[in-house]
Structures are given as C-alpha cells and as structure tokens.
Amino acid sequence: MLYITRNKKCTLEKSEIIKMYEEGERTAEIARRANGSKVMKYDLMNLHGMTSDKSNALQIPKIPEKYLSHFVRGYFDGDGNVNYEGYTVTFVGNSLGFLLSLKSVFDLRGFTTKLKLVRNHYRLFIVSRLSLKMFADWIYREKEKYLERKYSEFEKESLEDTELINKISMAKTILEKKKNFLELYSHCIDVNKACNGIGIDLKTLDIWLRNDLEFEDQFNLIKKMVRDFT
Structure with missing residues (x-):
C-alpha cells in the first residue's frame, strides 16, 4: 500500500x-x-x-535516471501499444504536457518519434525498426515486472542493433540509387544508359519495378509523359 x-x-x-x-x-x-x-x-x-489543470500542467515526475526505464515500462504496459510488424509503439493520452515530456525522454535517447492530435486526445509514436529495438532494449534491460504479451512482441526482432543499422544504411543507399535512376532516365529516356549511369544491371531494375510499387509508378509516369510529349 x-x-x-x-x-x-x-x-x-x-x-x-x-x-x-x-x-x-x-x-x-x-x-x-x-x-x-x-x-x-x-x-x-x-x-x-x-x-x-492536467492537460497542460501534467509532466513526468522527477525520477532518478536508474529508475526511469522502469517508470516508462510501467506506463507502456498500462497505456502503450506495440505493432511490431508496423514498427510502431504508440502512447495515447489527454495530457499534451505529459506526452511532450515523454517525447523529450525518447528524443534524448535517439528514438524516432512523432506526436499527433487525434480527435480529442494525443498520440505519441515511436517509429522505425531500429527505434523499436532501442526502446525495447532500454525498458527491458533490468526488467522485473512486465506484461508478457507486450514483451513477446519485441522478441520478434531477430537482428542486433549493428545489423539493423547496416540494413537501414543499405536501404538508404538503394533509395538514393532509385532517385538517381529516375532523374537520369527522365533526361535520357534510355533504360540501359540510366542503369549504366548508376551502376546497376537490367535484372536489378526489374527487381525494383516488381517489388517497389511507388518506384514503378514514378517510372511509368515518366514513360507516359514522354509518350504524351512526343
């Protein structure tokens, strides 16, 4: 008591x-x-x-650093939600002040966050696969009491932080190459020249078109603009 x-x-x-x-x-x-x-x-x-005046005045109480992860874990178990397939952790509340102070805690730890007003309440999101891994490592590092069903969601992650960082870095590199391809192709209207210009082969381009609907739409839009212009 x-x-x-x-x-x-x-x-x-x-x-x-x-x-x-x-x-x-x-x-x-x-x-x-x-x-x-x-x-x-x-x-x-x-x-x-x-x-x-909870909407504006409520803040995270002053908690020693060594206990902060336990506080957040308890709050997450009570009012948080995790969708690991969507790489999203969500907190819902009516107090903007409290969620802003919680966002600051997360931002200081390098988590990617978003805060939105949805109807008459606020939603604080932690997004990205790496941020969810970092969040879980933090709140469960010295776990004692916790909600098993939420903890098990984070156990779906099979990669370590360094592996995730490498995977994200590779994904960013590929995204940049796709942008460069579309820019080159829009100027030369030649698939082979555009592929050679960014150092890929036609097989790689075919994989991109089959697996990335947004890239395919942009590619087809350029082709259509060329047809309409000519």
Missing part, C-alpha cells in the same frame, strides 16, 4: 491513483476513494503535484 503523509494509509495502490488521475478523475474523488480524507486531497494537490 502507499502511505502519502501524516500516517494516513491509502487504500489504493500508487498505480491506481496515477491511472485515475490520467483518466481525468477529480482530485477530490481520488482522495475520497482512497480513504475519504480531506488531508489526502491536500497532500495530492500540494505535496505530490496533482492539479485540476
């Missing part, structure tokens, strides 16, 4: 209090459900930083 102050025994777990607060419950109601104490209400508001 959680003891707040003045030897008042709280009848709610700390996680229950935080969840009620984030869901918009009034501070007075939290205190009433905890033990019906007016002193509790005072303590929640003045000693523990809870306020009725």
Whole structure:
C-alpha cells in the first residue's frame, strides 16, 4: 500500500491513483476513494503535484535516471501499444504536457518519434525498426515486472542493433540509387544508359519495378509523359 503523509494509509495502490488521475478523475474523488480524507486531497494537490489543470500542467515526475526505464515500462504496459510488424509503439493520452515530456525522454535517447492530435486526445509514436529495438532494449534491460504479451512482441526482432543499422544504411543507399535512376532516365529516356549511369544491371531494375510499387509508378509516369510529349 502507499502511505502519502501524516500516517494516513491509502487504500489504493500508487498505480491506481496515477491511472485515475490520467483518466481525468477529480482530485477530490481520488482522495475520497482512497480513504475519504480531506488531508489526502491536500497532500495530492500540494505535496505530490496533482492539479485540476492536467492537460497542460501534467509532466513526468522527477525520477532518478536508474529508475526511469522502469517508470516508462510501467506506463507502456498500462497505456502503450506495440505493432511490431508496423514498427510502431504508440502512447495515447489527454495530457499534451505529459506526452511532450515523454517525447523529450525518447528524443534524448535517439528514438524516432512523432506526436499527433487525434480527435480529442494525443498520440505519441515511436517509429522505425531500429527505434523499436532501442526502446525495447532500454525498458527491458533490468526488467522485473512486465506484461508478457507486450514483451513477446519485441522478441520478434531477430537482428542486433549493428545489423539493423547496416540494413537501414543499405536501404538508404538503394533509395538514393532509385532517385538517381529516375532523374537520369527522365533526361535520357534510355533504360540501359540510366542503369549504366548508376551502376546497376537490367535484372536489378526489374527487381525494383516488381517489388517497389511507388518506384514503378514514378517510372511509368515518366514513360507516359514522354509518350504524351512526343
């Protein structure tokens, strides 16, 4: 159980209090459900930083660095979601201030993040395969209590960080070559010359056209523009 102050025994777990607060419950109601104490209400508001203006005022509490990953893991288990096939972790909340402070924590660790307003709530995303691997390594590095079904999603990753970095680097190189090919082809309108210009063969071009629909669309658009012009 959680003891707040003045030897008042709280009848709610700390996680229950935080969840009620984030869901918009009034501070007075939290205190009433905890033990019906007016002193509790005072303590929640003045000693523990809870306020009725949660949308703007709520921030991540000051947590020692060694405990921060445990805090985020608990928050993720409660209000987070992972779609590993889509390489996305999502946090949903009504407090912009809290999600902005959480985003700062992630940005400092090099995760790729996005924050969006969706209807009447906010969504904080961690995106990219490498960022998800880094996030999982961080929150589970000294795991004790955690939600097994969410943890198992990250276990789908088979590559180490260095392998992922190499794979991403290779993907960026290929993307750059595709852009260069389209630019060359738009000028010379000759597939062989464009392939030679970026150092690939026709077989590689055929693979790109079969496996990359966006590249195929751009290639066909150039061909159509040439036909229409001539």
